Amino acid sequence: MTFRNQPTQALLACLTTTTLLTACTPNPKAGHPNTAPPPSTSTGAPASTPIVPTSQPSSPPTPSAPPDRPAAANGLTLAAADKFIRYYSELLNYASATGDTAPMLSSSEAGCENCKSYAKFVQQANASNGLLQGDYLERVTDIPELYRGENGRLGGSATVAIGAYTSKQSAGASPINLKAAKYTREFALSAQGGNWVMYEMKLVKQ
Template sequence: MTGTRVVIAVVGALVLGVTACSGSDPEPRVAPPSSTSTSPTTSPSPSAPTMPAAARGTDAASAEAFVRFYWEMVNYAQATGDVAGLRLLGDKCIGCDAAIKFIQSSYEGGGRIIGGVGRPAKFQTVFVTEQGKRWASTEYRVKTTSQRVDRPGEHHDQTYPGGLTDVRMYLEPTNGAWLVRSLVTL
């Protein structure tokens, strides 16, 4: 189970349905200089994703594009520890908050997350009326890569294999776009 799947599993345990959700940079780790290397190599820092135009709207295609964007933000947050953008995509969503808390705790004291990239696919979107609005209920499968949570100190790391997880998100239409109100495993 990947860390992403662990977050989703925690969400599943915390959230029993839609009603439950209604309502620091890591220190760089540098290897000791080697006698054969003349200068350290660095990889470019990832840039925060921006919401695509396709994710704006209130139809099934825009809901699914939003879910893809949400997972781009999860992947970015896991790679960098920067959860600011991810935090803006959900409101009163226990699953979203659990994911953010997992990422933040993983980066505390210089930890980091390696891998665990999630890619959603196989979407099925239907609409429900909640609070006088047409909300999207989007079910999909997330495929995740293997992941290592590298925590400071010895014997604290966690490793998870890649895998598949079925997920449901309830999305509230807000200002011509979407806001996650629930994230649960199926």
């Protein structure tokens, strides 16, 4: 699902209210739902049965430090927003790899519920503690839409690809085998200190 032709009414509503979570994110864990087994009550997601893969997929190297914000992502232009979304994806990957969520949370609004939900999950299960293995890194392949709303916020969507990987909720839990898939990240940004930060986000499987 993309939004190249026209923005969704829900995201436009988000940009005109301080309650984006209510308008845009009915599932508080939708910021990155593929990092955990799909809940049985989730709509649009098939029930998942734990599967022990015959061979463990290889994981990328664990980064030694968080990525630096590129100069092109500074400021409040549309071009800066495009670069920020790609940078924020790198922050999510860093958090998934290490369990260190401070960098991504520092680039998020304090009230971003899906940001906090994502952080809570990867603090518990990440590649560093062995509960996340395989090609779990997300890759932003396109940002087809950016648009300005009221209150100085900006909305849009990005196409995200994630490889095949396994996820476990605890060391003793059975691993969940997840296939490679593409997603659409709907997001809203707000201004903080002269730069964009993540106001709220939602990931939807294509």
